Structures are given as C-alpha cells and as structure tokens.
Amino acid sequence: MLKSILICSLALVSLPSASQNEKGLQISIEQKARNSGWNSVYSKFKMILENPSGDKSVREMRLKTLEVDNDGDKSLIIFDRPNDVKGTVFLNHSHINDADEQWLYLPALKRTKAIASRNKSGPFVGSEFSFEDLSSFEVGKYQFTYLESDKIDGIEVFKVEQVPVDKFSGYQKRVAWIDASRYIPLKIEFYDRKGSPLKTLILSEYKLHLDKFWRAHTMQMNNHQTGKSTTLITENFEFNLDLSIQDFASRRLNKVR
Template sequence: MRIQRKRLTSTVDCSSRWRRTVYVLRSILLVHLAAVWALSSVPSWASGLSPEARGTEIFAQREARNEGYGDYQVDLTMVLRNALGDSSHRELRIQQLEVPEDGDKLLIVFETPKVIKGTALLSYGHKLEPDDQWLYLPAMKRVKRITSRNKSGPFLGSEFAFEDLASQELEKYRYRYLRDETLDGVACHVVERYPNDVYSGYTRQVVWLDQAELRIVQIHYYDRKESHLKTLRLEDYRLYADRFWKPSTMFMENLQTRKSTELTWGDYTFGVGLVDERDFSTNSLKRVQ
C-alpha cells in the first residue's frame, strides 16, 4: 500500500506540474495574440518603420485605393495666367485606360480655342521605364515623339510639364516620410519623393496627403538647382463609383515666373468602354475630334 501511495502522489505531482505548464503557455500565447492584435489595429506606417519604408507604404496604400477603375473620360477647362494677371482659356477632353501590368494610358485632346483644336497628347505610362509620349500637331499634320530629355518642358504654354502629365506609378519614385502636420485644417502626412528618371526636371517633390483618404492636397516641386519652382494645390475632391476620389480643381503656380495654370474638372464618366488599340494608338491621333 505504501508503494501505491507513493506512485499516486507522484502521479498527482506530475499532473499538477503539467497543468501549471499549460497555464503558463496559455498566458504567453494570449499575451502574444494581444500584441499582434494591437499592432494590426494601427496603420502599418505607425509600427516603427524607417522614414523610407514609411513613405513608400503610404504611397503604396494610396495606389491600392486607386486601382480597379478600368477607364474614364472627363472634360475640363484650362486657364493660363501670366505675371500681370492676363488670362486665356482652353477646353480639353481626357481619356484614361488602366493597364494593370504596366503604367496607364492617357489621351488629352484640345477642343478650343480653334487655333489649337485637335492638338493631342498620347502617353503610355510605364512602371520601371520612362513613359512614351507623342504630341499631335494638326497644323503640321504630324505626330511628334517627346523624348525623355524634353519631358521637363512646359506642356503647350502651361505651368504643367510633360512629366507632370505622365503616369504617377509607385515605382517611379523613391520615398521618405517627413512628418505629420495640419494643412488648412486637414490632418496630413508629408512625404518627400525623388524621381528615378535621370532626365526629370525635379530633384524632389514634397507631397501633402490627407490622412483620412490619402488624397494628394499639395505638392512642392524643386528644380535641378534645389530651388522651390512650383506649387500644385488640389481641391474640392468628389467621390465617384463609391471608391475613387478626384479633385475638381488643380492650381499650379510657378513661383519663379509668377505664372499659373488652373484646371477645372467636370464630372468623370467611368466604364466608357475605351479600347487600347482603337483609342490609344499613335495612328488614331490624327483622327481625334
């Protein structure tokens, strides 16, 4: 009987130690799960990333929110103002086609004034290579290719450069998070981005994005001399298809010449059925109306 009691006591002790071990392991697991939940409940850029990784993450999330639009068409008005305040007006039409495996395709056609009616810019965006761009000049009846070296030049007298109208794919820049701050009452992330294109007219751009929707609200452009060249403001955003935020107004000011260009956008129409080969080929440029 003594031997049986010793064996029983030994069995009870082992069972007790096992229960304590299970309890400790369970407690450790719960603490670990709580930590994982806590990290997952905050934005990934708030979890100790480097400024470079944090800036890249912000723009990656912005790009993800804008994917899946398919295609769209929109009319807009362009107002050019010189340093004296004199202005001229132009009417344009824009068509854009999403190309998931590469950069998007863009067509800009001038409707007025009559002297430049039919002038068109066709742009093929690329993620890793410089964009392909062609300009059709109806007066000359020919299509002119815009070389990489010329993409920093002004687009038909406006304060927008050809590269400003190119696709803004994530891979075209390197990023660095700077800070969070309030701009005109809006909580923003401020991120600096550096063009990968050696022929870019900019050394860097400082971008303000609202924290709520990651919409770009302001960009400062710095030229090759590191001087603040231009400021772009994007305002009056509207929501389309319950997903896509688009600005109604874009105001680009050249701080060195005091000239400016304002774009006022009409209503976007999504899912218009644009076809790559038909609507975005260089051969179709001469047929745009």
C-alpha cells in the same frame, strides 16, 4: 580630426532612417492601391493660363484615360478650343519602371511628334504643367521618405518626399501632403534640379465617384520663378467607358475626334 568627426556626425543625423523610407513607401503604396480599379475615365475640363499681370487665356479639352494591368495608365488629351489649338492631341503611355512614352499630334502640320525623354521637363503647350506632370503616379518612379505629420486646413496629412529615379526628370524632388484618411494628395511642392522651389500644385474640390474614387475637380499649379499659374477645372468624370488599348495607339492620333 575632431572637426571631421563632427561633420560626419551631423551628416549622419540628417540622413533619413530606414523606417522613414519604409513608411514613405508604404504610404505611397496605399495611395496607389486606393486609386486602382477604376478601369477607364472620361472628363471635360478647362485650362486657365494666367500671367503675372493677371491676363488670362482659356482652353477647353477632353481627357480619356485607360487603366492597364501591370503597367502605367494610357491617356489622351484632345483640345477643342480655342481654334488655334483645336484638334491638337496629346498621348501618354505611362510605365511603372521604364521611361514614359509621349506623343503630340499637331493638326496644322498634320504630323505626330514623339516627345523625347530628355525633353519631358518642358512646358506642356505653354502651361505651368510639364509633360512629366501629365504621367500617372507610379510607385516605381520615386524613392520615398516620410518627413512628418502635418495639417492642411485642419486635415491630418502625411508629408512625403518623392525623389524621381529618372535621370531626365526636371525635378530634384517633390514634397507631397497626403490626406492621412483618404490617401489623396492635397498639395505637392516641386523643386528644380538645383534644389530651388519651382512650383506648387494645390488640389481641391474633391468629390467621391462610384463610392470609392476621389477626384480633384480643381488643380492649380503656381510657378514661383515666373509668377505664372495654370488652373485645371474639371466639369465631370465618367467611368467604365468602352475603351481599349487600340484607342491609344500613336499611329491613330490624326483620327482622334
């Protein structure tokens, strides 16, 4: 009897308090609020894939993103180089609460393929980023718990646990280190469905755009289970483009240039 009481007591101690959950939620709401109002963004970037032996391959891509009122962002990734992936287009419709919608246009087959929700944990065109990682950050997609204050390279950060609410998520949880002043992520750890460390994303080379929006120009995803890594290096960001929802229609992916 005494043993059972002790076990229950220890379990209660390990549970997050309501204040921890509330603080984690408020940090995440502020993070989202500070990165809202940019309307649309265009960028060019390189994707560098590296295997455990140090062999590298490079892809060049363009990204167009549209902010949508009362919903998640819509984004297009267009592959320009090398030739074996040139013309491939990835379309993502993020949603605040509902499952995201994703499509991949394959020029060799001249067809558009819908990515099923249960398959979004798979690798995005052979990289260490999954299809799930390419969705916009939405508060409604997670349950949050504030863990502790910490420092990264002398910068004060909030350490926040993010548990996906989607049953098809490839992750049991994520742990994010959020800059306590700018409310931008500096590091995110990903844990697989068994709770084992899977990947770590490091975001760096942040620059301020339009005197308001911080953007990481380098993002490196390291896979601890395979030894592989993928680095995204963004050359530039352009804001407030002439984009509309019609530019992000799945039926038009074969016409995207």
